[in-house]
Amino acid sequence: MSQLNDVAGRVEAVTPEEIPAEMASPTSTPLPTLKVALLGCGVVGSAVATMLVRNGDDLASRVGARLELIGIAVRRPERPRPDVPVDPSLFTADADTLVRSADVVIEVIGGIDPARELILTAMKHGASVVTANKALLAEDGPTLYAAAAENNVDLYYEAAVAGAIPIVRPMRESLVGDDVQRVLGIVNGTTNFVLDKMDSTGAGFAETVEQAQALGYAEADPTADVEGFDAAAKAAILASLAFHTRVSIDQVHREGITEVSAADIQAAREMDAVVKLLAICELVRDDSGAPSAVSVRVHPAMIARSHPLASVRDAYNAVFVEASAAGELMFYGKGAGGEPTSSAVLGDVVAVARHRLAGGHGPAESAYADLPVAAMGQATTRYHISLAVADRPGVLAQVASAFAEHGVSIETVRQRVLGEGDESRASLVIVTHHATDSALAATVDALTGLDTVDAVVSWMRVEGA
Amino acid sequence: MSQLNDVAGRVEAVTPEEIPAEMASPTSTPLPTLKVALLGCGVVGSAVATMLVRNGDDLASRVGARLELIGIAVRRPERPRPDVPVDPSLFTADADTLVRSADVVIEVIGGIDPARELILTAMKHGASVVTANKALLAEDGPTLYAAAAENNVDLYYEAAVAGAIPIVRPMRESLVGDDVQRVLGIVNGTTNFVLDKMDSTGAGFAETVEQAQALGYAEADPTADVEGFDAAAKAAILASLAFHTRVSIDQVHREGITEVSAADIQAAREMDAVVKLLAICELVRDDSGAPSAVSVRVHPAMIARSHPLASVRDAYNAVFVEASAAGELMFYGKGAGGEPTSSAVLGDVVAVARHRLAGGHGPAESAYADLPVAAMGQATTRYHISLAVADRPGVLAQVASAFAEHGVSIETVRQRVLGEGDESRASLVIVTHHATDSALAATVDALTGLDTVDAVVSWMRVEGA
Structure with missing residues (x-):
């Protein structure tokens, strides 16, 4: 053992940039190896690749196995990516072949296609999947959940909702013995930044969006954020988890913040409240108190300044949960960005990797309650x-x-x-x-x-x- | 299937008070059964028993198995407990025999003995254990973790830190791919209530404690809370999880709030700060930036009013985490009480029960980093x-x-x-x-x-x- 440790010590002294962790693994520890494929190398993907390499030794100790990055699927593999500390030969345009030989596939391409087919192919070939793809989960989650169950693999997606904030795991594991009554989420950083600035400056919507764009908090085309599409996808995922019921994005009532005026913000101030874009998931009960439906909606709303959500400033996210036994809970943190999102992705990677080693798998989709989605009216x-x-x-x-x-x-x-x-x-x-x-x-x-x-x-x- | 569903429908129409869930299980579903033993029936135990029975059908759907409560170990089994909706014959004084025949043992007795022996006996006989026992974990956790690993069972303890707030699972699963730099926790509701009232009323420590006692927020002997022993146990557990290092309660520097004066609170106000009793876990780095030690301490501290922890009022708890990639996170909720604590216990019960069915088990103790605990100086x-x-x-x-x-x-x-x-x-x-x-x-x-x-x-x- 002491000789192995000495070798490990020497290898670790070399900077990660010089020797990728996966090349060091055969000599540094006697641990088994799991093959990890990464799909996408944008802001999130490059942060994930960097953490996989830089933190290779710690991740190995935590998993009980080396995580070997076997490939990164990108559209243009020949493009130089000096910021990503991996062997350039790992980049490939052939995602389909890549996912067939992995134990764990990380999907951070986003969008519906080709992400869906690649995830399904990966699971069919026995890989567990970690994804940050809220749009795909909110549009066609049940297809993916069914494929995970059929192939006896994990499908984890902590990064799909509220970035770095642990909320998917608390909802599907920590609160699974309780009954969630309501979820109020600030799950879109761009709109929270805009509304917060409107509140602190008194400025109108259009000029505040321009400011947010200049600061990098809003995209050139901010539609997905300001019209509430992004929040609606997250609301669908949260409602599905909270109420053990399938909810897709087209069942979510959605209103954005483009109509919110400086006068609305001022009106809120006058009643000691702030305006937030909220993703709201509620259990509707019949006269006997039994759950009869779920209400899932995204819209701007006034919320009292004394409410914990009111103090969520800038581009931060937070999810406020009311459960029968737990009472009020709030989860707060960064909802976007390469590093925060990759923190959530890697937590999932460690979890599914542990399952590969120890046997078993994490919780599958739970949709037994099968409640109808109530009309907005x-x-x-x-x-x-x-x-x-x-x-x-x-x-x-x-x-x-x-x-x-x-x-x-x-x-x-x-x-x-x-x-x-x-x-x-x-x-x-x-x-x-x-x-x-x-x-x-x-x-x-x-x-x-x-x-x-x-x-x-x-x-x-x-x-x- | 339709006939089975009809039967299930009829059984579910009977109120839970009339037929305990475990008696209904043979006819209501074709699910397997897991035997659950409950140790302790105080405030938390009676809430756990009630939820196990009342929510029996939902829990069965979520686990994929009926959770059959096979016994409740108490000191005086003959004492009437009309508030606990179970067959009185379930109460027993023979905890040792009870734990030997269970699949899952829930320990909510608290204290070191006999809790430790019962947990060890349970694991030796193949049961997974869910416990809320912070004192035992902080004093002798490694003995329990080793027994769990040796017997290939789960040891879960979400309820041991910050009651209903999911923090143990986020620390040991969600953030396991990241590097935690610092944890600042308001993990004792009594002291937060006292300090918050001192801040809002200007009153001194002694009279505020009396008020807290009158309102039920402080015990007749408030020593464990106001001297920081309770918070120190939680700090030891949090530090162990955050830094993959064993930390026991005797390694935690501890100062309570008994010396905090109205003048201190006023001094904090003058610098736009509040005084909180904080459990602080920090990674100490050497000159090269490599982790070299951990600092774990409990003491009153001033914290700026703009900090998310400053807005934690009354007896609420919150844990603020700083991680390398995730950035700043906060988890907020109720830190004590029968129902909030039982929410955390039952989340763990569902998790370990799922593992019994699906195979595998949850993450074991991770102490590979093995860092020294720095002296307070x-x-x-x-x-x-x-x-x-x-x-x-x-x-x-x-x-x-x-x-x-x-x-x-x-x-x-x-x-x-x-x-x-x-x-x-x-x-x-x-x-x-x-x-x-x-x-x-x-x-x-x-x-x-x-x-x-x-x-x-x-x-x-x-x-x-």
């Missing part, structure tokens, strides 16, 4: 409505009647008179108790039709009460 | 020192020299004159840059000896910068 929450009205006796009574007729109960009203005399106007800010989205929509329609109401200036959902 | 942090001094020229220079002579660099000084004339005094508040604890102690000694210094009024560590 059935979702219940509170609402903030801002009205421009005439300032004369009876207006509030008329407005209050419109709410009452649609079964929407008012929690608070704040009236502010603007101007004087017969023509003076007033603003009414109303916050409701819980009501269904359809009841609120019908109320807004009715308010719009009242001759004393000049305009429904804005309305926004209020969450986290 | 080598710990480095920042410090807040409050001095009463004479108000005359040259005092600050003399004080500054005392810091410089011991290699402690000053970040800020705030001087306030008290009174007028030759006899007037001043207060000096100094915040240092990072320095070792021994250098700070030597500085304080030197300051005490200066004739211009009336007194070192107080000093406290400043963390989280």
Whole structure:
């Protein structure tokens, strides 16, 4: 043993850049070797490759086996990649061949094709798969889960939701003995950065997005983020985990933040709240208290400044979970970026590698509850409505009647008179108790039709009460 | 299948109170059965028993097997326990016999003996063990980990640290591909409640503890909490997980909150900080950047109000983790109580039960890094020192020299004159840059000896910068 340790000591003294870990493995330890294939070498892929090589010895000690990087599939293998400390011959354009000879396949290409086919091929040939592909999981997860079960391999995807934050594993393992009632997630860093800056500067949406683009927090085409598509994919994955029910992205009600105005942010400030883009997953219960459906939606919402989610600043992510026994939990951290995402990827790689050695595998898809996804109109929450009205006796009574007729109960009203005399106007800010989205929509329609109401200036959902 | 489902439907329609789940299991599903033994039926144990029975069908679906509660070991089995919805014949005083016939043993007795012997007997007879016993793990964890490895069973203990908050699993699984640099934990709800109330009311320690006792947040004898013993046990467990190194409770430097005064809280307020009792686990690196030791300590510290830990109010817990790739993460939730703790216990029960079915087991102890535990004097942090001094020229220079002579660099000084004339005094508040604890102690000694210094009024560590 002492001789082996001496050899290991000498090998470790060589910098990782000079000798890739996988070349050092035959002499440095007597551990077995697992073959790892990496698909994609963008921001996340290159961070994963770097950590696999640099931390090779630690990873080997933690897994109980050397992780040998056998290839990195990229579109242009000949392109120089000086930042990735691996033998250039590892790059290949032939992903299909690569995945057939691996024990563990890491997929960080993203998108639906060719990622889906490569993952399915990998599993068919006996590899466990680690992926960060939220879009694919949210669109066609069940196909992948079924293939994992059929081939008796692991499919792990911690990096697909909220980057570095451990949330998939806590949801599918730590909380599996409990009943999750609600998940409120800030799962998109770009939109949180934009809304946070709008709150701190008072600026509007368009100029704040430009600032975010200049700082690298928003892409040149920010649609996937600001329209909520990215958050909707994550909401689908979180809801599936939380409620043991299949939810796909097309079942997620989605509204982005492009309509959020500086006035909305100001209105939130006035009620000591902030505006956040939330991914919301809720269990709907029938009159007996039994779960009857799930509500899954992404939209901007006001949330009280005293709520733990309100203090999530900049591009940070956080997922707030309410469970029957655990109560309130929150998971906070970086939701994107090469290194944070690769932290999550490598945690999964170690987990599935341990399973290869010890036998068995991690939890498979759990969809036994098989609850329907409720229509958005059935979702219940509170609402903030801002009205421009005439300032004369009876207006509030008329407005209050419109709410009452649609079964929407008012929690608070704040009236502010603007101007004087017969023509003076007033603003009414109303916050409701819980009501269904359809009841609120019908109320807004009715308010719009009242001759004393000049305009429904804005309305926004209020969450986290 | 449809007939089976019909039968299942009828059985499920009966309320759990009327038929314990384990009695219903033979007819309700064709699933296999795993035998679960519960040791202890106090606040946590009765919550665990209740959830096992009430959620029996869901747990069965999630595990893929019925969890049959075969017995509950208590000191007085004849005592009526109307709140625990199980057949009274399940209670037994013979824990030793009970653990020998179980597949999964849940230990929530607490303390060292007889918990240790029962866990070892259980594992020797092939049972996986789920425990909430922080004291035992922090005192003699390696004995238990070795027994788990030898008998090829699981030893899970999510509930031992920070109650309902998933932190053990994230540390030993999610972050296992990353390198943890630092853990700052608010892991004791009683002390957080006391310090938070002292901050919001301005009251002193003694009266706030009395208030906490009246509200049920502190025990009649609050020693284990306020002297930091509870937090020290959790720090030992967290450090072991974070740094792949064995750390026992007697290696943890421990200071409680009994010396924290209203003046200290006020001093923190003046620098926009709060005082928290922190469990701190840090990786110490040598000049080359390689890990050379671990620092593990529990003490009160000031932390900036802008730090995520500062907003942890009341009796909530939170664990803040800094990792090389993941960056900053925080896990927040309820750290104690029957239901929150039982959420963590049952998550572990499902995990180890799945392993019984699928083969394999979860991660074992990882202690390969085997780093030494640094003496407290080598710990480095920042410090807040409050001095009463004479108000005359040259005092600050003399004080500054005392810091410089011991290699402690000053970040800020705030001087306030008290009174007028030759006899007037001043207060000096100094915040240092990072320095070792021994250098700070030597500085304080030197300051005490200066004739211009009336007194070192107080000093406290400043963390989280």
